[in-house]
Amino acid sequence: MMTHTAVDLTLAMAYYEHAAGLTSGRVPVEGARVRWLELPVEEIFHRFYEYREWELSEMSMGKYIAQVSQGDDSMVGLPVFPSRVFRHSAFYVRAGEITAPERLRGRRLGIPEWAQTAAVYMRGLLTQEWGIPLEEVRWFQAGVNQPGRREHVRLALPPGVELTPVPGRSLNDMLLAGDIDAVLSAHPPEAFKSGDPRVRRLFPDPPAVEEEYARRTGIVPIMHLVVVRRDVVDRHPWLVGNLMTAFEEARSRSVARLAAGPAGPGSRVPLLWTDEALARTRAAFGGEPWPYGVDANRTTLEAFARWADEQGVTHRRVEVDELFPASVRTRYRI
Incomplete structure (x- = not known):
């Protein structure tokens, strides 16, 4: 039985199988009625970050931690992580020119936004894995395939780091013209997508490198989290716990669906070898897949918090426990 008057909430989030129980309504949020608004993530981030148009939202980790570092607590983070992607596969280089990650030293690298979450992890690879200081690279910021993209977060770049906005060109065109040596981007440049032989990934077999990295470091990159508007939490402080319970139940049901049956996942999703993929995912996480x-x-x-600070995405070092309310920091361990 619900102990609170039901609260109407709109959740803006892309489709995720591990959240489908909640977004479909099959997994209820106690005390709330949730309406799911499915939009492209770039639109979700922009509209919520700029205008707070709805109560619950998927959000970029980079934008969220930058905001917290500047004293803005108008979003309340939940440790629900719908999007997690390794980024070794997101280094795109001119074919034949850069054959190993160490050869990125001293090069001209293009990024869509300095504060893009994927870019934080990729620069972390540069500095921590390959020993390349940020100031030994020339950085260029532009749209990946269309010109005009701008930085949305106010930065505090470290001394010696050179970042040049190029609003009139795309990274794809700059890479093909030889004006930059590599693109670091969550979305591939058009030349790579179209099979242009002049552009390739830095790593020919990214999953092998990424699996080794996960086993060795324990890091499985988090791209997005779920946030709640502060005014909603102030009015209904009990809501964050109920949301966590529902998201966790939806995730657990999803994993159970994929693992069901004597032959594993079978054809529950339109992909082959999903039983092997589930086993590899468990191994990457060291047990339970996709934990919240x-x-x-x-x-x-x-x-992530350390790299965001070192790279000037945040204006001060943000501690992990600052990102989430105390009521959900220790309660949910899986």
């Missing part, structure tokens, strides 16, 4: 909560993700969150 702070404790189960502290290694990744600590690394």
Whole structure:
């Protein structure tokens, strides 16, 4: 039985199988009625970051931690992580010119936004894995395939780091013209998507490199989280716990669906070899796949917070426990 008058909430989020129970309504949020608004993530981020158009939202980790570092607590983070992607596969280079990550030293690298979450992790690879200081690279910021993209977060770049906005060109065109040596981007340049032989990934077999990285470091990159508007939490403080419970139930049901049956996932999603993929995902996480909560993700969150500080995405070092309310930091461990 519900103990609170039901609160009407709109949740803006892309489709995720591990959140489908909640977004479909099959997994209720106690005390709330949730309406799902499905939009492209770029539109979700822009509209919520700029205008706070709805109560619950998927949000970029980079934008969120930058805001927290500047004293803006108008969003309340939940340790629910719908999007997690390794980014070794997101280095795109001119074919034949850069054959190993160490050869990125001294090069001209293009990024869509300095504060893009993927870029934080990729620069972390540069500095922590390959020993390339940020100031030994020339950085260029532009849209990946269309010109005009701008930085949305106020930065505090470290001394010696050179970042040049190029509003009139795309990174794709700059790479093909030889004006930059590599593109670091969550979305591939058009030349790579179209099979242009002049552009390739830095790593020919990214999954092998990424799996080794996960086993060695314990880091499985978190791209997005779920946030709640502060005014909603102030009015209904009990809501954050109920949301966590529902998101966790939806995730658990999703994993159970994929693992069901004597032959594993079978054809529950239109992909082959999903039983092997589930086993590899478990191995990458060291047990339960795709965990929510702070404790189960502290290694990744600590690394992200450290890199965001070192790279000037944040204006001060943000501690992991600042990102989430105390009521959900220790309660959810899986």
